[in-house]
Structures are given as structure tokens and as C-alpha cells.
Amino acid sequence: SLEARVREMTPEPELLAPVEGRPLLRERDAVEFKLTSGLVPSLSVNGEQVSDAQIAVRMETSETHIVFFRYLGVPFREGRNAVVVEGRDAEGDVKAWRERMGERVGPPVSLAMTTDEAGLTADGKTSPKLRIDVKDALGYPVADGTLVTVQSDAGGFIGADVSQQEEGFQTVTQDGIASVHLSPATKIEKREVTARAGLAGGSLSI
Secondary structure: OHHHHHHOOOOOOEEEEOOOOOOEOOOEEEEEEEEEOOOEEEEEEOOEEOOHHHEEEEEEOOOOOEEEEEEEEEEOOOEEEEEEEEEEOOOOOEEEEEEEEEEEOOOOOEEEEEEOOOOOOOOOOOOOEEEEEEEOOOOOEOOOOOEEEEEEOOOOEEOOOOOOOOOOEEEEOEOOEEEEEEOOOOOOOOOEEEEEEOOEEEEEEO
């Protein structure tokens, strides 16, 4: 539980979330930190003060004399974000200061397509799987649910088209990866498959 987690925390001030090295996936997310008991918290992102009204959790321990804070709905812009936490005493002097750079996932800018099949098998049964890796400008996998459109100059795709009103076959990403199965081939042929996600695009000959 959160209460047990807070009881086990060490007393020094620390910025707990966003986690260092882990990209932010949402436009608004949580920020968590701990301060020594008696200090007044102050949170800013990219120089903009975050309202104390966004404090959803405040938990204090008598054993370790720390206070845990969780702010919800903190806004983050695409790319790099400077998160700064301060703890001030009763006179307004800064007694604790922590900063972390958090990187929020942006829109697709690169796309790579691969398949585990050497080529199409003309047996009318084999359905090659196509893997599509989609990343943002910082090289992070794009957010889950990013729409990817695939098209082929021959044959089609197996499975559910998640957006049938769009041209082509639509699938979505999970952990930055989308996958589709091509329809089986009944004759020896080459297929040119293209994919697009936002402004990112690519093609693969199978």
C-alpha cells in the first residue's frame, strides 16, 4: 500500500515521479515527492507554478518525520520538461531543492517496418506478420493507441480494421509497436507494403 511505502521511505527530500529515464506518456500526469516535515512544498514545471489545489495526497509519518505529496493533473509539454520541487521553512527560506528533466512522448516522426518471413510463401495458408516500430523525435516509442495506416499493392490484411472510414488498413500501437498479418499468397509474387503514422512513413518489399 502507499501508506506502507511511505513508512519505509528515508527522510531526505526526494523527487519520486516522474521517474528518471522513463518517458512521460500523457499531457497531464502525476508528480510525487517527499520533504522533511515542517517544510512548505512548491512545485513548478518549466517555470510555471503548479497550484496546491492539485495536491491529491498528503501523507505524513511520525516515525521518519517526512511528508509525501502527490500532485495530479500536472501539465507537461511535448519534449523535455524541467520539474522543480522546493521546500520552504516558516520564514520562506528554501531548505530543500530538487530538479529533474522529464521527457514527454511526442508525435510520430520515424517508422521502421520488419517481418519475420523471408518472403511470401505461395501456399494460400501462410500469413506473414509485419512489425511496425514507431518513435517520436527523441527516439521514444510513441504513446499506446497511435494510429498506423498500412497499404499493400497486392493482397490485403487479416484482422480488424480499427478505423474503417480511413483509407487503407488501420491498426494501433502498443509499447510503440503495431503489427498486422498479410493475407496469404496463392502465387509467387512481391508485395510492396507501406505504412504511415502521422508524418512518419515507410515501406517494405516482401
